Amino acid sequence: MRYKGSWYVLLPVVALVCWPLEALAQMDVWSSGGAHPVTLKPNAESSMCSECHSSISKGKYVHSAMTMGCTTCHQVKNAKGVTQVNLVAPVTQLCLTCHSIALDKVLHRPYKLGDCIVCHSPHASDFPAHTWVSQQDTCLGCHARARLKVNARKKTVRVPWGVTLTFNQMQGWMYLNLNATLTANHPIEGHPVSGPNTALGPKAPPITCLSCHRPHGANHANLLPKMPPDPGMSLCKTCGLCLDCHGGYIPSASAAGPQTSTSAWSR
């Protein structure tokens, strides 16, 4: 199911050979710093920032850290009459000053690299855990080939919500051969990856990528919370993870209760 196209195969090689270029591109991606267009006092209050940046805290899901004020993460500096607004820590370490990294054996590359803001807004959004787009669109943004825009010359990819990543950040990437509506064909042909969970019944939450995977890390390959005991039986319908929805108990929707996969991954 892996994409065998040439740029995917070359990805790690290209990333190694073009390291200096790649570093430049990365700076372009996380353009923190630079001159702030308006002169600010170094001890500027958060309420003052919001006079001009009010839209930044709007959304159904606002990051709890926003109540601690803008300068929890942003630092105002003035030099030679020019105001600079920098982050208090490098962007890939900032989130980890308050959040601890998962101890799972398998870590998702963007998570492992500290690229938290590739998926999460640092401020607010209309989606749970203030991700830029819905959970499902987050996953499909990188793992559906058609949604990822590749710039072979700059060696970058761009996700639908506008974040640009380098080939190095995307190293090891693979995409799913889903059907035209991106709703089925994974992990086996015809299997649904979204829509109602007809295996458990109408009361079960709908299927998403996170019915089977974790977004940050897991103790089994492919970010699976559990796995069939025998790797050779990896797609055994009555093994491990698959049992969350298939077989094993009477197929009555309401009786399934805590066995639904959503409760299996959420912590």
Ligand code: HEC
């Ligand atoms: C008088 C209006 C105004 C105030 C007050 C203001 N800003 Fe800005 N800020 C702007 C404008 C205009 C831009 C450029 C357009 C944009 O990115 O929204 C900007 C850009 C930024 C950027 C991105 C560019 C860069 O310099 O890195 C950050 C970060 C930022 N502001 C943070 C802050 C913080 C933190 C405060 C409060 C300490 C603040 N701003 C107060 C008007 C303001």
Ligand code: HEC
């Ligand atoms: C939890 C940390 C955190 C807090 C709190 C925070 N920011 Fe940010 N902010 C970030 C990060 C990370 C970026 C992305 C920087 C980058 O791309 O290099 C950012 C980017 C920005 C930008 C530029 C990009 C954009 O989205 O327009 C502005 C403006 C900004 N912040 C303003 C604010 C203001 C105003 C507040 C307070 C109301 C605030 N921030 C609070 C972490 C934070």
Ligand code: HEC
């Ligand atoms: C100053 C401390 C601080 C920093 C820095 C910080 N956070 Fe948080 N964050 C919190 C607190 C406090 C909570 C609420 C308690 C919790 O869920 O752990 C939270 C919650 C969250 C949540 C969960 C929201 C939910 O609905 O469950 C996400 C996602 C998140 N932060 C992402 C980030 C990202 C991404 C960054 C880096 C840009 C970041 N945080 C940096 C303090 C911080």
Ligand code: HEC
């Ligand atoms: C590949 C995308 C992606 C990356 C990268 C990512 N997250 Fe998340 N994160 C998610 C999704 C999806 C959820 C679950 C959202 C939901 O409940 O719908 C989540 C949930 C969370 C939560 C709340 C639930 C929990 O697990 O505690 C926190 C806090 C969080 N992320 C912090 C981080 C931090 C810190 C980083 C960087 C070290 C990070 N995330 C990187 C996609 C991502």
Ligand code: HEC
């Ligand atoms: C019904 C459970 C299930 C759902 C839903 C699901 N996956 Fe998977 N996924 C798996 C299993 C099982 C594997 C391991 C397949 C194998 O061993 O061949 C896997 C493997 C993968 C891989 C690695 C593929 C490779 O070629 O190595 C990626 C990437 C992936 N899934 C992403 C997603 C995304 C994105 C979604 C949502 C669109 C999703 N998955 C939905 C069960 C699922």
Ligand code: HEC
């Ligand atoms: C910013 C791009 C990006 C986003 C968004 C993203 N992924 Fe990935 N994913 C990657 C890259 C790069 C890899 C390959 C590197 C690795 O993890 O080893 C990967 C690998 C995977 C794998 C195989 C992991 C392994 O090593 O066994 C799975 C499964 C997966 N992603 C699922 C998801 C799911 C589920 C989501 C949505 C929550 C998601 N991805 C969102 C970039 C992304």
Ligand code: HEC
């Ligand atoms: C989140 C729930 C869920 C999980 C987990 C899940 N499936 Fe399914 N599966 C479904 C749904 C919904 C259908 C659609 C047909 C139905 O209603 O049974 C389906 C259909 C199938 C079918 C074809 C129809 C049939 O009944 O023969 C096979 C084969 C299958 N799944 C295998 C697997 C395997 C193998 C795994 C583990 C890698 C797995 N499934 C994990 C929900 C799930």
